[in-house]
Amino acid sequence: MLLIVGTVPNPSLPLVHGSVRLENDALRVENHRLPIGRGTPALAAAAAVIRRRRGGEEVFVLLAGDIGRGDGSRAVYEYLVKNLRVLSVDVLVFHYLQPDVDWHNKVLFAVDDMPRRPRLIADAGYMYAAKMSGQAAAYDIFTPDKGELAFLADEKAPHPFYTRGFLLHDHHSVEDLVHRAYTHGDAARWLVVKGETDHIADSGRIVANVTEPIWEPMEAIGGTGDTLTGILAALCASGHDFLDACLLAALTNRWAGHIARPTPATQIAQLVGVLPEALTEAQKAMKGETKRGER
Amino acid sequence: MLGFLKKLVFKKSKKPQGPLTDRGLLVFENTSEVIQAEKHLRSRGFPVTVKGPPPEIQKGCDLVIEFPLMEKLTLERVLAAAGLPPLAVVPVTAPLLEPVNLFHTKDYGAYLMVRAANMKITVDKNSWRIVNISGGGCPDVPYLADALVGKTLFEAPQPRDLGHTLCGYALQLAYEELRRQCF
Secondary structure (H helix, E strand, O other): EEEEEEEOOOOOOOOOEEEEEEEOOEEEEOOEEEEEOHHHHHHHHHHHHOOOOOOOOOOOEEEOOOOOHHHHHHHHHHHHHHHHHOOOOOOEEEEOOOEEEHHHHHHHHHOOOOOOOOEEEEOOOHHHHHHOOOOOOHEEEOEHHHHHHHHHHHOOOOHHHHHOOOHHHHOOOHHHHHHHHHHHOOOOOOEEEOOEEEEHHHHEEEEEEEEEOHHHHHOOOOOOOHHHHHHHHHHOOOOOOOHHHHHHHHHHHHHHHHOOOOOOOOOOOHHOOHHHHHHHHHHHHHHHHHHHHOO | OHHHHHHHHHHHOOOOOOHHHEEEEEEEHHHHHHHHHHHHHHHHOOOOEEOOOOOHHOOOOOOOOOOHHHHHHHHHHHHOOOHHHHEEEOOEEEOEEEOOOOEEEEEEEEEEEOOOEEEEEEOOOOOOOEEEEEEEEOOOOHHHHHHOOOOOOOOOOOHHHHOOOHHHHHHHHHHHHHHHHHH
């Protein structure tokens, strides 16, 4: 089972859990209709599209309404602590949740007690909490952008807002920052660093770069990082090994930009629609690269 | 003589740094209250600064307000009158975390994007309409994006009026920098 955990910017949404169904620009979960704006609904939508395309099983979500006060996040944390121990999950994705070290640690204890340890992916606020707790190495994959990588590389920063200035200047290479993040134990085993070039790192070493196709306005569009994590999660749940999943996810997201030709004003729901075609193109590109042995 | 003058000039050009104990911290229940209190105090001319708390009082994604300790009683009175009493008022005894103060700007021709820390905001240069907000990881980011995207810089609410977290605060900085560059 692929389980995605996060929040939705709707203060009246109670704790909901179940499989997701796509309805045009929205997700249906139980009897709730959630627009695919950005954030966790965009992640879940991308995962659902890729799972459907691969003929895989359903995508499950655990969500609550939260507009930043932390109430919905706490409901999600509490549910996880009470119920994770009995769930059979293959891939567990943590996303937009209010960073809270105490709750994070309780959830990680519950993960340790699960019948089978799932692959753990953390993005957005939960990646911040994982790093702040000093438990980043317990995760399989983080998906930071370069600014968030600088935060992971700064052993003193509890949030990207406090990343020390000298680490944010462009003269720091991604290689330097990756090295720093692993030196202090502040990174998951795998990193997919999103950017003009997507860098994929394994245990402190960059093992692959994805540079093509490139479509610059993607950086401005809210939710492109969320779709990348959703694709990645779906591929992991379909049995891809970590390197394959990271590469194919980065390529698919880039192809979505290439196919949809978005402007900086495009909204993410428009990109979700082209993901099946993008996956096909990404697979062709992967096959080409593998044949040439250029990975 | 020249050496003495150089020393004097050098000393004068340095930013004055008082002892740590002449400053205090206002600690609040949550970041949302910090943002409201900062806005309230600044509008009344108090020289306050938002900083990150020392590790011993960090509990999640936190902010505190640094202020001149001499103003303690006045500030407490002003905040109490505004219904924003702090949880605690403590002297500064350890270095505080400095918020990110670097901005990155990207010009897409018809669009302009500004990034502060992990938050990005993009406007259409012809209409000043906010077309996208991206980055960040706290739950108020999608909420702020819903509230701001589609509105012009003139009519959109300020992120600090709706935000509750550090990501919301970073978006406020990006928003202010964008306005500074546009007008």
